[in-house]
Amino acid sequence: MLLKNSRYQQARPFVAGTPAPGVPVSGFRGLRARSIASLEGVIEHSITDTDRLDHLARHYYDDDRLWWRILDANPQLLDADLLLGDDYVGRVILIPQAKA
Template identity: 50%
Template sequence: MLSKKSRYQSTPHFTDPDIFPGLQTRPIGPSTGVIEHEVVEGDRLDQLAQHYYKDDRLWWRIVDANPEFTCPRSVLDKAMVGRVILIPRVGE
């Protein structure tokens, strides 16, 4: 059961719970990135969230703002060093 405040609250379940009883992929709308962050070796999503939002649990906002990444770990792997990621505005 999900909290009423969960960002997954309106995410649909798979149509056949006997095959997989979980949730489908959560749709992510466009995000307005207002800060461009150049990834450096050692960056971690929780640390970036703490730096920009003062809350390390908001790392998912950064992942949502960069939909080309299919996995949160891929956002900051070594291949990302030197690339720019978007940090969305708080409250969006």
């Protein structure tokens, strides 16, 4: 069950295809990944060694649960998790508006 304002509200349900021979049918009932619209970055932020996505969301949106908005605007961070490692220090990321 999804909340009425969930960002997954419009996601399509997952439907398993024909399994390969010898592979059991998955009992997974869930949703497919939601489609991500490109977001306009309105602020450029240079990453420091202490930055985390949830901390940036707290700083820019006053809500640390909105870290996914920053990730949506910067898909190159997908492998960074919430912690932005040393490889990201000095890179510039875009911070989108809190709500379009």
